[in-house]
Amino acid sequence: MSSKNNLLVNLENAGVYKSPKWLIRGVSLEVRRGQIVTLIGPNGSGKTTTAKMVLSILEPDEGSMKRYTDKIAYVPQKINIDWTMPLRVVDFMRLTNNLNDNEVSESLNQTGVEKLFKEQIHGLSGGEFQRVLLARAIAKKPELLVLDEPVQGVDFNGEIDLYNIIKNISANLNCGILLVSHDLHFVMSATDHVVCLNGHICCSGKPSTVIKDKAYIELFGEHRSKTLTYYQHDHDHTHNSDGSVSS
């Protein structure tokens, strides 16, 4: 298969304007099959805006977005479900997808929450809800998966779990993943391509290159970028003792 066929989405010099300012400008990036591309950057740097362009929730006001697949799944950053709507986990799993009970259980099982099948959505903890959101996205068997802060509110061990699951998804489903994350040590250890945003692209490339980039060090501070090497090691170590992922 030629690399052209693997291309799932392509942003070229794209920007979104919301009066009175540009939320983001000049973003060029690609996501290919089997690849994890991560967006990092401070609050308000345009990570979510960029993700929404890829999803066609926002149209670029300049530049272009080209997408080569319709099989998309999305884990939004925030999702509030009002009490007025009675909703069980199983109903939520079937939101944009026709799944039978087995398929629902299987996906919930993958993120470790199959016991929540008939629970009310409103009763879930933050971490449980994130797992359900991820399970719903996996169940769609997407070609392109967009995850906006998928581990927020998840405890430390759960975080490692979920990141392992995300790594496995890209391999098992052979899909491309666009991930918005704050978690620098996951980003650096498991991502194929990092895009560092702050209203525009500060720097991008392989994690090992980005980590040495001046713009990156400026943005995240000398201290954090140094401690990162320690964290990176720690993270790899956890994986090995876990045995679930070989690095």
Add this chain to the structure above:
Amino acid sequence: MFDDFFTRALVTGIGIAIITGPLGCLVIWRRLSYFGDTLAHSALLGVTLAYAFSLNIAFSVFIISAVIALLLLNLQKRTRLAGDSLLGLLAHSTLAIGLVLMGFLSSIRFDIMGLLFGDILSVTVEDIALVWIGGSVILGILYFIWKSLFSATVNYDLALAEGMKPNIYNMIFTLLLAGVIALSIKMIGTLLITGLLIIPAAASRNITHNPKQMVFVAILIGILSVTIGLFTSLELNTSSGPSIIVIAIILFIISLIPLELRGKLQK
């Protein structure tokens, strides 16, 4: 079998309750109570125009409601006033315009009370046909767009990103809402139709645990309200609309009781 006015009213009312059940659930899930109210207020203008140009009332009300819905979308693009302000503006301006126009048409006798609160005596065989045929069309369309509409109700961005085309279906939903208001004017009246949309759905929420259950129980509560309400209206010689709504609110209060009891048992 429809010779008796009461039978006609009952058959029409049950038809309306079946349509308002699912639409009412969507209205409260989407926090559109005031939107329904605005459409209903504007219905008076629709009725006046129907008399002025000898149009079918339901048709005229439907057109006016649809125009109001489009106006609202347009206004939202032009001003940053909050949604409820715009709705209030539209509701009362159309109500006022309707009443003023009514003044000009002094040659025609209006049954204002009937328009505001519903009049079972006026329900004809044609109304039965209109409600059941129109209602079937509305429910048919709703069935086909349910998945998209429902996913957009839970989370608009998610539905949009995953290709459910929520923008188109939201528009269709608005037209369906205009349709159900048009169909139920005669029975319930313009002031109270929102009540029949919201109260059975709200009562249903108190005792159900998933979306489908909530829709079906809302329909049942609607049918009960209409049936008991109409009998009460007949017995006590009260307007049909208010009687139906009073029964609905009694059923709502009953729906709260199990919650209270549950709370006490847990303590």
